Amino acid sequence: MTGDRGRTESTEDGVSPGGGIVAELGRMTGEERRAHEAEVAEAVAPDREIAVDVGDTLLEMRDVTVRFGGLVALDAVSFGIRRGEILGLIGPNGAGKTTCFNAMTGVYRPSQGQVLLEGRPLGRRARHQITRAGIARTFQNIRLFGEMTALENVVVGTDARHRTGAISALLRLPRLHREEREAVEKAMALLEFVGIADRAADRARNLPYGCQRRLEIARALATEPKLLCLDEPAAGFNPAEKEELMALIRRIRDDGYTVLLIEHDMRLVMGVTDRVVVLEFGRKIAEGRPAEVGEDPAVVAAYLGVPDDGVA
Amino acid sequence: MNAHIASRAGVRILARRVGEWWHGLSRFQQWGVLVPLVVLIYLLPVLNPPLLTTEPGTDFPIAMFNAARMALIAIGLNVVVGQAGLLDLGYVGFFAIGAYVAALLTSPDSALGVRYPWLVVVPVAMAVTMLSGVVLGAPTLRLRGDYLAIVTLGFGEIVRLLADNVEPLRGNRGFQQVAGPPGTHADGSPIFTQTGGTPWYWLVVTVIILVLVLVGNLERSRVGRAWVAIREDEDAAEIMGVPTVRFKILAFVMGAGVGGLSGALYAGQIGFVNNQKFDVVTSVLFLAAVVLGGAGNKVGVLLGAFVISYVPDRFQAVAEYKFLIFGLALIVLMVFRPQGLLGARQRLLARGRDAYRRLVGRPEQVVTKGPTPDSGRGVRT
Numbered sequence: 227m228t229g230d231r232g233r234t235e236s237t238e239d240g241v242s243p244g245g246g247i248v249a250e251l252g253r254m255t256g257e258e259r260r261a262h263e264a265e266v267a268e269a270v271a272p273d274r275e276i277a278v279d280v281g282d283t284l285l286e287m288r289d290v291t292v293r294f295g296g297l298v299a300l301d302a303v304s305f306g307i308r309r310g311e312i313l314g315l316i317g318p319n320g321a322g323k324t325t326c327f328n329a330m331t332g333v334y335r336p337s338q339g340q341v342l343l344e345g346r347p348l349g350r351r352a353r354h355q356i357t358r359a360g361i362a363r364t365f366q367n368i369r370l371f372g373e374m375t376a377l378e379n380v381v382v383g384t385d386a387r388h389r390t391g392a393i394s395a396l397l398r399l400p401r402l403h404r405e406e407r408e409a410v411e412k413a414m415a416l417l418e419f420v421g422i423a424d425r426a427a428d429r430a431r432n433l434p435y436g437c438q439r440r441l442e443i444a445r446a447l448a449t450e451p452k453l454l455c456l457d458e459p460a461a462g463f464n465p466a467e468k469e470e471l472m473a474l475i476r477r478i479r480d481d482g483y484t485v486l487l488i489e490h491d492m493r494l495v496m497g498v499t500d501r502v503v504v505l506e507f508g509r510k511i512a513e514g515r516p517a518e519v520g521e522d523p524a525v526v527a528a529y530l531g532v533p534d535d536g537v538a
Numbered sequence: 539m540n541a542h543i544a545s546r547a548g549v550r551i552l553a554r555r556v557g558e559w560w561h562g563l564s565r566f567q568q569w570g571v572l573v574p575l576v577v578l579i580y581l582l583p584v585l586n587p588p589l590l591t592t593e594p595g596t597d598f599p600i601a602m603f604n605a606a607r608m609a610l611i612a613i614g615l616n617v618v619v620g621q622a623g624l625l626d627l628g629y630v631g632f633f634a635i636g637a638y639v640a641a642l643l644t645s646p647d648s649a650l651g652v653r654y655p656w657l658v659v660v661p662v663a664m665a666v667t668m669l670s671g672v673v674l675g676a677p678t679l680r681l682r683g684d685y686l687a688i689v690t691l692g693f694g695e696i697v698r699l700l701a702d703n704v705e706p707l708r709g710n711r712g713f714q715q716v717a718g719p720p721g722t723h724a725d726g727s728p729i730f731t732q733t734g735g736t737p738w739y740w741l742v743v744t745v746i747i748l749v750l751v752l753v754g755n756l757e758r759s760r761v762g763r764a765w766v767a768i769r770e771d772e773d774a775a776e777i778m779g780v781p782t783v784r785f786k787i788l789a790f791v792m793g794a795g796v797g798g799l800s801g802a803l804y805a806g807q808i809g810f811v812n813n814q815k816f817d818v819v820t821s822v823l824f825l826a827a828v829v830l831g832g833a834g835n836k837v838g839v840l841l842g843a844f845v846i847s848y849v850p851d852r853f854q855a856v857a858e859y860k861f862l863i864f865g866l867a868l869i870v871l872m873v874f875r876p877q878g879l880l881g882a883r884q885r886l887l888a889r890g891r892d893a894y895r896r897l898v899g900r901p902e903q904v905v906t907k908g909p910t911p912d913s914g915r916g917v918r919t
Contacts, residue, residue, distance in 0.1 A: 331777060332777075333773075333777070352776075352781075353776045353777055354776050354777075354778075354779045354780055354781045354782070357777060357778060357779035358779055362778075363777060365774065369771050369773070369774040370770075370771075370774070371766065371767050371770040371771060371774070371775075372770055373766065373770055373883055374763075374766060374767075374770070374883075374886060375902050375903060377887070377893075377894070377897075377898070377902070378763060378886045378887060381763060381886075381887060382763050382764070382767050382775070382778055382780065383778050383779070385760045385763060385764065385778075385779065385780065386778060386779025386780075387779075388760050390759060390760045390761075391761075392756065392761055392788055392792075394759075395755055395756050395759035395760065395761045395762075396752050396755050396756060397755070398755055398888070402759055402888060403888060403889075405760070406759070406887060406888040406889065407889075410887060410890075410893045410897065411897075414897045414898075423898075424898075426894070426897065426898045427894050427898045427900055427901065427902040427903055428903050429883070429903050432903070445778060446778075449778060449779050
């Protein structure tokens with residue numbers, strides 16, 4: 227790995243003195259860097275209306291029930307996600323958090339009830355159409371395209387918004403070149419945003435675990451979602467990495483995205499979310515601000531166990 | 539055992555060195571290597587090099603034509619198997635359809651009673667096979683993995699059985715005098731004959747180059763990325779907004795079109811089509827070419843096809859045991875080098891080289907390094 231990089235850098239010096247964004251970043255002063263970060267944020271979310279309609283309901287779960295045979299995994303769950311907030315979805319193991327996620331993103335179809343995005347029911351839309359409608363997600367067990375480079379993984383995300391078809395691709399029509407150029411720029415900006423720009427050229431399967439988690443977030447953001455769903459993004463992280471992740475999630479929200487977060491780590495949930503929904507045995511047992519929920523006796527009994535543990 | 543490991547490492551290092559050397563060259567330098575190489579490939583049947591020649595057993599230009607034809611088939615099948623990761627065991631069906639369309643439209647034995655020129659027939663043959671790709675793909679591509687493989691196996695058999703049993707397709711009697719491409723020498727004798735392999739070889743090599751360019755264009759675009767994404771993780775691809783069914787059908791259609799084209803070329807060269815050459819074993823041989831060379835890698839697939847077609851022609855003594863030999867070779871390969879002889883990954887971005895140099899400051903990681911112990915915990919491979 228290191229040998230490889232040494233080799234490519236030495237050939238690189240002869241080709242272009244710039245050495246790309248990564249080398250450039252290293253040379254920047256603090257102020258230049260901040261200006262550059264603003265640019266990146268702009269490129270990541272070009273037409274997001276920040277703070278315009280924060281507060282209205284972006285996604286609504288209306289009496290959603292999911293059954294597997296006789297097992298009721300989700301029992302008439304209703305809650306809303308407001309535009310611009312970070313909503314935490316918590317609950318003990320097997321409470322139905324991931325099922326809830328899957329019902330939202332079209333992996334399962336609700337047996338009863340509806341999922342509405344901006345007031346319109348998602349109905350029987352195919353999964354890729356739900357992504358285009360504006361819901362993106364990451365996976366609890368990382369599912370990247372291992373043989374692709376990090377950059378290509380993110381470009382696949384941007385492809386959700388692309389219109390290049392087989393004919394334009396076969397004949398290399400101008401649309402292909404325009405879309406490819408924009409996609410690469412944007413994907414690179416996203417990699418920078420999540421902090422792994424220096425690994426852009428590496429294959430996803432060769433990335434360290436933390437970078438893979440970040441890459442999943444970048445790939446999901448590339449689909450230009452209205453709602454970003456993160457399924458246990460901190461699983462397997464050490465405390466320092468969790469801190470960085472919390473900062474990243476906040477930056478994503480500040481950039482104008484709405485975030486749904488499933489997480490086991492109570493510290494992370496309480497520290498980063500605006501509101502929390504608590505599930506137990508497929509039912510919603512509480513909803514509210516983290517501090518309130520943390521003191522709710524039902525939640526404490528069901529999930530937090532020892533009261534002191536709650537907001538620790 | 540130690541020798542085993544050493545030779546295994548040796549092969550890997552060699553493949554890696556060659557790959558790194560090639561990807562380290564500039565565009566211009568690559569052309570400098572490619573152009574003489576292509577000229578040499580074109581000249582092969584004329585040069586008839588002493589060690590390489592298949593004579594006296596097989597006419598060398600014919601052997602080269604057969605190898606080139608196999609290479610074309612392998613490129614088409616590689617789109618389906620290598621890029622999109624859809625295991626197709628009935629690819630010979632498309633090849634057969636191409637050959638039969640050419641026969642039906644040009645042979646005097648055909649009940650249709652038409653004798654269209656070959657140049658008209660080739661696009662028709664491709665269109666019909668592409669359509670059959672949609673017909674096969676649309677209902678079956680919701681299946682995955684093994685299930686899809688079994689359905690495609692069935693498709694290949696259906697095509698063969700139709701050829702056996704449908705009266706207008708003439709079963710074993712077949713079609714005589716299937717037309718070839720037009721053109722005559724100065725003395726009036728036709729250029730494309732059943733005995734002269736060289737013009738056919740040149741034609742197929744030219745077609746291969748064209749198909750490689752077009753397939754490469756698809757590969758380095760949204761289409762190729764969608765295919766690889768489906769291959770790597772179909773569910774994740776769909777959730778990232780890839781319309782998977784549409785792109786899988788597209789892969790089938792592209793593969794089918796190339797299969798039909800090679801079928802029409804084959805029918806034209808042999809001049810005769812009957813139900814004998816389209817069995818499952820032929821499908822498996824096509825697949826072996828792709829897997830041997832390295833599924834997903836175009837150069838590897840060309841190499842694999844050459845080996846599969848050339849070895850039985852060159853070493854007549856072992857030709858009878860070719861399935862045994864290829865079978866053993868595949869087992870050995872799967873144990874020691876599961877990604878195939880050349881396992882380099884494909885590039886998936888248009889003008890990706892420039893993009894990586896400009897934005898990242900170093901080239902993308904292309905060459906396969908084999909399984910790395912430090913590879914991620916989460917990624918399923």
